[in-house]
Each structure stands twice: as C-alpha cells, then as structure tokens.
C-alpha cells in the first residue's frame with residue numbers, strides 16, 4: 001500500500017500511509033485507538049475506496065473496487081465481530097458468498113474439503129456443527145477457514161485474541177504461524193504488546209492516521225513501541241492505596257439465573273461488595289459472567305435468590321430502578337447494549353439520564369456541552385459530533401461508554417471486560433479511573449479474562465466456573481496458577497468471601 005489517504009468528514013483517517021507485507025510473515029499493525037488501523041485494512045479489503053495512493057500485489061498495481069474484488073485478488077479479513085449465520089452449519093457458512101452461485105454445491109464434498117483444510121492448517125472443526133453450538137474460539141476458526149476457502153493469500157485479523165482464552169490465543173498463533181509457513185501473508189491488528197512481541201515478525205505503527213515506522217519484532221522493545229504509538233513514554237504509574245471499605249453496596253444471596261437457552265447459567269451465587277472495593281470476577285468467557293452482570297444490572301430476571309443494593313431489595317425490579325439506585329453498567333457488547341449505534345454522541349450520553357432533566361423539553365445545549373466535557377476529559381476521538389457513534393473507532397466507542405457510566409456518579413459499577421479493545425494509553429487511564437472510583441468509595445465489580453489485570457486491580461477475586469463460584473480469594477494470598485485451577489473447576493476449600 002503506497003501513500004494511502006482516506007478522509008472522512010472532519011478526519012483524515014489515513015494520511016499518506018505506506019504499508020507492505022510479505023508472504024511467510026506475521027505482521028502486526030499497532031496504534032492507539034483511532035490511529036487508522038481498521039480504515040487502512042478496510043481500504044485493503046475493498047470496503048473503502050482510498051482518496052489517494054495505490055495498492056500493489058506482487059508489484060502490480062490493482063484496483064480493489066469492492067470486497068468481492070479484494071477476495072478475488074486473495075485478500076480476506078476476519079473482523080472483530082464475526083460475520084457468521086448462527087442457525088447454519090459450519091459448511092453452510094463456508095459456502096455462503098462463494099463466487100459462482102449458479103454452481104450447485106454438494107454439501108458432502110464441501111464438508112470433506114473443510115476437514116482437509118482444517119487438518120492442513122490445524123484448525124480442528126466439525127463441518128456439520130451449527131455455529132451457535134460453537135465456542136467463540138471455534139467460531140473464529142470457521143472465519144479463518146472461510147478465508148482459506150476463498151483462496152486468501154493475505155489474511156487479516158482484527159484483534160483476534162480479544163475474545164479468546166489464553167490457551168485459545170496460543171493455539172491461534174500456532175495456526176497462524178503454520179499458515180505463514182505455507183506462504184500466506186498474515187496481518188494482525190492488536191493492542192496486546194506481549195502477544196505481538198511473542199508472535200510476530202514485523203510491526204508497523206500508525207499514529208493519528210500517519211505511518212510512524214516498521215520494525216522487526218526481534219530488534220524492538222515494548223517501551224520503544226509504546227513511544228512510537230503515543231509519542232511519549234508510557235509508564236505504569238498508578239498506585240493502589242489501601243482504602244477503608246465502607247458499607248455493603250451489593251449483596252447477592254443464592255442467586256440462580258436462566259440463560260438464553262433455558263439452562264441455569266448461574267447457580268446459587270452469593271457474593272458481596274463494599275464501597276471502596278473492587279471485586280474481580282475471573283473465569284473463562286462463557287462461564288456465566290455475562291448473565292451475572294445482566295442479573296445485577298436488572299437485564300435478566302432472577303429465578304431464585306435475592307439481590308440487594310445499598311441494603312434495599314432490588315430482586316427483579318428491572319433495570320430502570322437499578323439505574324436510579326446508582327448501578328452503572330459497562331456491558332461486554334458496547335454496540336448493542338451499551339450504546340445506540342445510529343444515535344450521535346450527545347444522544348447516547350443522555351440516554352440514561354434524560355428523564356431526570358427538568359422541564360418539558362430536552363436541553364440539547366446543556367447535553368452537548370456536557371458531552372464535550374466528557375470527550376475532553378476521557379480523550380475520546382469522535383467521528384463528528386453529529387455523526388452516529390457507529391462511525392467511531394472501537395476503542396473510542398468504549399471510552400465514550402465508560403465516560404457516561406463513570407460520570408453518572410454511581411455507587412456500584414459493573415464493568416464487563418472494560419479494557420477490551422483499548423490501546424495501552426487508554427487501558428492505563430481506565431485502570432486509573434477504576435482505582436479512583438474505588439478510592440472515592442464506589443463499589444466495583446470487574447469482570448475480566450486478564451488475570452494479571454485482576455490481580456493488580458482487585459481487592460478480592462471470585463472465580464466463576466460453569467455458573468458457580470469456585471472460591472473467593474485475596475490476590476496477595478494466592479497465585480495465578482491457583483486461580484487458573486479454579487477457573488478449570490477446582491473448588492477452593494476456605495475462601496475470602
């Protein structure tokens with residue numbers, strides 16, 4: 001890609017960016033939220049037409065006028081949000097969108113070819129399984145197989161490990177290395193420095209829509225990369241001082257909850273959080289974390305048991321009452337539960353509080369200046385104040401959501417993977433924000449897959465496995481390995497609840 005420029009109203013998302021990738025390598029694309037990584041890859045996959053610059057494959061200039069054209073030229077991408085049809089089988093999903101629809105596909109042959117492909121690249125999958133039956137890691141394999149089936153030579157993955165367990169992430173990189181070994185060019189967008197350092201060959205850094213440089217992974221350091229990304233040193237400066245805990249803010253007693261498929265996904269959960277305390281929830285994704293957060297936020301009804309907030313019973317009262325009781329909720333799914341994609345930033349900011357405004361009409365002037373203040377304080381980059389938030393970059397969306405929830409002065413913050421998709425600078429500031437909330441007497445429930453993060457931030461950690469709490473531990477009195485065993489189903493005998 002040579003001197004690629006892509007402009008959106010008010011933003012130059014890519015400003016004469018050049019980028020090359022070679023067959024046989026895994027190449028990381030790094031940059032802060034909003035640096036222009038996804039835009040550059042959207043240009044490469046034919047989704048956006050660049051305003052300037054050119055793309056060459058094997059030295060020859062090409063026009064990628066549509067995603068289909070890019071696929072034809074051997075370029076495919078796995079997006080952060082998978083594009084699979086859940087009631088269909090793996091094989092049916094692989095066929096969807098294949099070229100030459102006039103051709104009749106024999107599903108048996110396709111299934112055999114999928115098995116062959118999965119063996120060749122180590123991507124174990126059952127071609128007959130339906131997507132909804134698969135774990136997130138398996139769904140990602142289907143997306144990769146789809147790319148390979150379309151003859152991809154350049155494979156792009158946007159934050160591929162954000163939704164994976166540490167074991168799945170290791171497995172994924174093993175597979176990607178295998179593909180690179182067979183001559184593919186692999187591009188990975190990632191915010192996880194250690195993962196990039198361990199698994200890639202070269203790293204290209206973008207900053208504010210501009211190309212900063214490309215460095216071989218083995219001759220760089222995390223500190224150098226951080227400098228390239230943000231233009232200054234990033235230091236881990238936050239200090240978690242001890243805070244005298246205050247009254248009990250959340251209390252759950254023997255709570256059981258039904259999941260979407262009618263199974264009990266939370267079984268007899270009892271836990272509590274005091275003001276001035278962060279309770280971490282550890283566990284492999286899909287072990288009841290989502291339902292736990294939804295039950296506390298009032299989005300999922302409780303089958304048995306009780307939920308108290310500030311000593312008042314809020315069992316099954318619904319989410320409005322819980323918002324009024326001071327429960328903030330940062331959901332995993334920021335685009336459908338957290339924000340309304342087609343509304344702009346001020347409209348999203350006021351969504352939960354407009355009812356409390358005085359008078360008959362909404363005071364948009366006041367809301368806009370409040371939004372501007374949030375944007376300044378949380379360093380959110382907007383696509384434009386009047387644009388729907390769906391046009392913002394993933395990390396900036398997350399920051400906007402966090403800004404709304406934290407600034408509503410809650411007594412309890414339920415944060416589900418709040419650092420997911422955030423760059424190092426933003427991760428650091430969100431960590432500091434959570435610590436500051438704790439210092440000001442708020443109770444925080446922090447759900448995360450990153451054990452390091454949970455150990456650093458939490459006062460206590462509850463480990464969820466198959467919808468049950470395996471134990472509650474103090475980070476200073478346990479090890480990551482012990483928590484890992486509990487995540488796999490080992491029950492802790494004496495706990496810190």
Ligand SMILES: Nc1ncnc2c1ncn2[C@@H]1O[C@H](COP(=O)(O)OP(=O)(O)OP(=O)(O)O)[C@@H](O)[C@H]1O
Pocket residue numbers: 008009011012013031032033034035036037038039040381382383391392393394395396421
């Ligand atoms: N469709 C669009 N319309 C208007 N502006 C856009 C659009 N897509 C991206 N932008 C803007 O372009 C800039 C670059 O966004 P992009 O999504 O490429 O960043 P990114 O590096 O991928 O960020 P993240 O790490 O947060 O995903 C941002 O300022 C974003 O708001």
